[in-house]
């Protein structure tokens with residue numbers, strides 16, 4: 326199916342889009358003002374529940390039936406279902422999370438929870454991760470419900486005009502801490518909230534301008550993770566007589582050996598990304614991408630550094646290798662006591678095709694037999710990589726909708742280096758895509774806004790993204 330001139334959004338009048346965009350911006354601001362911080366602070370422990378209940382009341386105002394669950398006190402998730410006529414197959418899931426990471430205000434130029442609207446931007450924690458997408462998905466649901474009401478139907482019970490499959494709308498708590506009190510609980514206890522023919526989730530579909538070309542990476546894969554606690558055994562002693570087996574010294578060697586980038590491995594999704602980006606970019610920039618797969622990490626690094634801004638280079642570097650980041654170090658009790666114990670915790674992110682056993686073996690190999698013998702390696706947490714097909718009707722509709730609304734835009738599949746709630750929908754067999762369409766200013770440092778200071782989203786980006794999302798939903802469900 327081609328969206329093209331038949332795009333469903335073209336059949337909605339300008340006034341309706343204007344009103345829907347205004348309401349969308351106000352919803353983003355209202356959600357930002359609810360500090361749904363994870364981990365929940367003691368003085369605002371029920372932010373996610375307040376956000377879930379607020380969204381439930383908006384769904385009910387649209388004529389829908391909303392359900393809120395609270396598996397852990399204060400941790401709320403919310404769900405509603407819009408019905409199709411049942412002839413089109415399994416549902417489409419609109420997935421999002423309600424929680425945000427903390428935002429220490431000292432380096433922000435705006436109060437992170439005031440949702441200031443300045444110079445065309447809404448500022449606040451959650452603006453991009455991911456209350457803008459919560460509100461965009463809600464806006465699509467509201468439009469569909471309004472269309473049912475306009476046809477004299479009851480959106481809570483009747484099929485929405487033109488929908489052949491159901492649309493599930495689910496916002497979860499606890500994504501930022503793994504989803505035990507959110508998507509994982511929902512997957513285990515209310516799988517009907519998450520099971521479908523496909524899901525649209527956070528991150529992908531956002532424009533990225535490289536060498537003057539506007540790329541729209543659609544997230545079809547996510548790396549997995551394996552965090553390890555490495556206990557380093559040395560010998561306690563008197564600081565006046567230094568020892569080689571000082572556990573702090575050994576821990577330093579552990580960090581030094583683990584922190585260097587390993588060899589690259591280009592997975593099929595990233596090979597496709599590189600191929601399409603190479604074809605789209607000017608020749609010089611395109612050629613540099615070939616260096617990404619160079620077996621020599623030094624040459625690959627140089628190619629990445631030359632190809633793009635350090636913000637994208639960090640992401641690209643992580644997407645073509647298993648990575649290890651030593652993030653916690655503990656050793657020592659007093660300046661004149663040689664520590665006999667140290668702990669190093671490392672965050673490993675694995676490509677599709679790398680198992681937990683493989684990752685552990687890589688860590689041990691890097692340490693070498695002598696140092697490894699002084700270490701006990703314990704797994705803290707593991708999550709497998711996830712992949713959805715970079716083909717098929719839903720993927721094609723995302724590509725077509727972007728091209729339709731931005732003829733110069735270049736959609737392409739990509740993996741992301743981090744994990745989302747997709748790891749939970751994956752357990753139910755729901756192919757999950759990062760697709761929260763936003764067309765950004767070329768200079769907007771989007772990746773640095775995630776969990777960063779002065780997180781913000783442009784009103785124009787929301788205005789562009791809403792019909793793009795609407796067309797994918799209508800196209801897939803129609």
Ligand SMILES: [Zn+2]
Nearest residue numbers: 454455500527
């Ligand atoms: Zn997020």
